[in-house]
Every structure is written in C-alpha cells, then in structure tokens.
Amino acid sequence: MKSKILKYLSKYTEITEQLENAINESAYFKSYKKGDILLKEGDFSNECYFILEGCIRSYFIKDGEEKTIEFYTEKEVVTPSNIGKSTPSQYFLECLEDTVVNVGNPALENEMYHKYPQLESLSRVIAEVILTKQQESYTAFKSSTPEERYLQLLKTRPNLLQRASQHQIASYLGIRPESLSRIRKRLINK
Amino acid sequence: MKSKILKYLSKYTEITEQLENAINESAYFKSYKKGDILLKEGDFSNECYFILEGCIRSYFIKDGEEKTIEFYTEKEVVTPSNIGKSTPSQYFLECLEDTVVNVGNPALENEMYHKYPQLESLSRVIAEVILTKQQESYTAFKSSTPEERYLQLLKTRPNLLQRASQHQIASYLGIRPESLSRIRKRLINK
DNA sequence: TTAACTCGTTGACTTAAGTTAAGAAGTCAA
DNA sequence: TTGACTTCTTAACTTAAGTCAACGAGTTAA
Secondary structure, three states, rough: OOHHHHHHOOOOOOOOHHHHHHHHHHOEEEEEEEEEEEEEOOEEEEEEEEEEEEEEEEEEEEOOOEEEEEEOOOOOOOOOOOEEOOOOOEEEEEEEOOOOEEEOOOOHHHHHHHOOOOOOOOHHHHHHHHHHHHHHHHHHHHHOOOHHHHHHHHHOOOOOOHHOOHHHHHHOOOEEEEEEEHHHHHHHOO | OOOHHHHHOOOOOOHHHHHHHHHHHHEEEEEOOOOEEEEOOOOOOEEEEEEEEEEEEEEEEOOOEEEEEEEOOOEEEEEOOOOOOOOOOOOEEEEEEOOEEEEEEEEHHHHHHHHHHHHHHHHHHHHHHHHHHHHHHHOOOOOOHHHHHHHHHHHHOOHHHHOOOOHHHHHOOOOHHHHHHHHHHHHOOO
C-alpha cells in the first residue's frame, strides 16, 4: 500500500531513500465502511486523507438539499479546508464505498517539512498543480451547458457514474436530478 | 511600492529582516497601459505578476467569443498556468486599466526558495489558501442561479462592475450579455 | 463630418432547466 | 412478507436563459 503514495509523489519529484524511509515510517492507515462519515458540518478537523482504495464525496446542505462539492477516488488527496484550524467545517465527507486511506495530520506534516524541506517544496508544487487543474475545471464549467458538462464527465471520469447515485452526480453538475434524467434520455435518442 | 508585497506576505507569516532585504533586492516592476496584452494564447510564459495598481483580466476564446476566466486587482497574484513550462498558453491576459505590477519569474523564485526555505513554505501556505478560496467560489457558483451569482458579485467585488464592461462580467458569470441586462432590469424593479 | 464600431438595451421567439406530482423498481429492515 | 424508503423516470406546467434582430448612444478613425 505504501508504494502507492511514493508512486504518486514520484510523479512530481525524485524521492530520495531517506525521504522514502521517512514516509514509510510515518504512514498511518485507516479503513472505512460504505456510508461512514469522516467529517460533519460543524466538526473541527485535524486529518487529511490520501485515498488508496474507494471513493469519498464532499457535500454541504443548502435549502435542505445535499449539494455535492467533489468526488475523490484512488490516488487523490482530500484536505478538509478547516484542517488544523479552529473553524468548524462547512461540509461533510462521506464514503461512497468501503475506503482505505493514508491519514496525515498538520503536526506530523510540519515536523516532516522541517526535517525534509524537499517535502515542503513538493507540497507547494502539488498545491500549484491542483490549483491549476481546479481553475481549468471551473472555467470549463462556466462556459458549458449542463449537457456539455455531463458529456465531459462521461469522458473524463466515466467510472463516477457507477460509483455515485444520479442525484449526487446531478448536484455535482449544478442541476436537478430530473434534468439529468432528461439529458440522459435526450442523448440516448441522438 | 515594495511595502505592499511585504504587507501581503506578512499576513501569512512573520517576515524576517533578512527576507525583507532579499525581497526588496529582487523586486522588479513593470507598468502597462490600458488595453496592453501581457500574454496571448499560444505564447510561452516566464513571468508572474503581483498587482500593485490596476486590473488584469484573463480570458480565452471559444466559438469566436471571449470568455472571461478571472479578474485580478490590487494585491492579487496572477500566475499563468503554463509559467516556466514548454506548453503554450490557453488564454490571454489583458490590462483593463493602466496597471503596475511586481514581476516574478521561476528561476529567480527557485533561487530565492533555495536561499530562504521560509519563503517556499510561505508559497505553499498561500497556494493552499488560494486553493481553498477557489474551491469555495466554484462550489458557490455551482449551486447558484445566474441572478444569485450576480448579487454575490455585487456584494463581494462591487468595484469590478465599474472596471469591466458588462459583456465581460456576463461571461465571467457564465451567461450572455442580454441575460445580464435582463437580470439587472429585474432587480431594479424589485 | 461621416462611417464603422462597440456597448448596453429591448422585444419576440425558442429552448431547456426548475417545480410539482406521481408511479415503477429496487432495497432494507421490522 | 410487508411496508417504508430511495432512486430514477415521466408528464405537465412555469420560469428564465439563449438566440436573433433591431435600435440609440457613445467612441474611434478615416
């Protein structure tokens, strides 16, 4: 399992033996069952997660409805936005499937950053890469119709449609479940 | 002018005297006129900008139309997503007003990071903060109607409406200029 | 001084998403 | 096994955004 993280990190930089040992030593895993809630609205958070297996969904509640923010799957990092802060979470994290994660926490990370400056450099690079991807995805969303967004999702993350329910996908696409159902019907008849 | 950058950075960490000197020494400014293009689609980029005065708009062209990605104003950082890479830019950067910026480049930054690891740590923190803000803004966009988005913009960045034209604002909100005009009319009559 | 543009607005019409309600199929637990 | 849920679909209707076209006001350039 450990090797998955190293493989992920090695996409961005060369991993020295020393760093590899450090990461392996500090590795800490957790397993969750489908439906488990990792974080609730109002909770404080002191953990982030690297997903080894499974799927996590972030969502919040508006007008009594769950609005899906993001789906995270294997080899993705979930960082609660209030991690290490004294502010309550605005959203929930839920496992859509049985999920195995590597758990990190700010104290350990800061210690590691101090010991291995290379690791902090890596974190900066990864944060910047994720930021760029996020910007691109936001931009594409803005300039697309709901139908185009759905087609884009089909193309880029087809397995999400097996892993999440349609009303979760719909709110992720910024539309109502009925509209998604109609879009699917429309596309079949094309 | 230099003090603006230091003030910006000091929101995130304590600036040592040594670091202050380094930043002041490496500071490099440029001035642009309204309408100047800093980056074109297809260009390579080797510069990022901290805005001291003025306003920069990023946009791309889709179906022959300019789609505004983002507006950047005083005390914000503009980092072309292809900076330091050998990939061409997907978008344009244009000054909406006469603009004064502090210019950075990857080579200098890496040198600075090497000399002052504290600075790289700072960059990581800032990248993470911007990432969180971006996520929040993306999420709010998804779960809002065009009218709600416009009202939100009015509330959070009212001066943008003076600085950018309505069709630029419209594409930033993901709608057509005619729709923005109607939304404004609707709101006046409320 | 025109002529050509851009910008914002408006109107008429089309299209599709939102809303409300209902029903069929599947799941789960008492 | 039954009853309570959830999920997805469908239908009828409402609402608002997209499209296309036109117009006035302001700007720019020949």
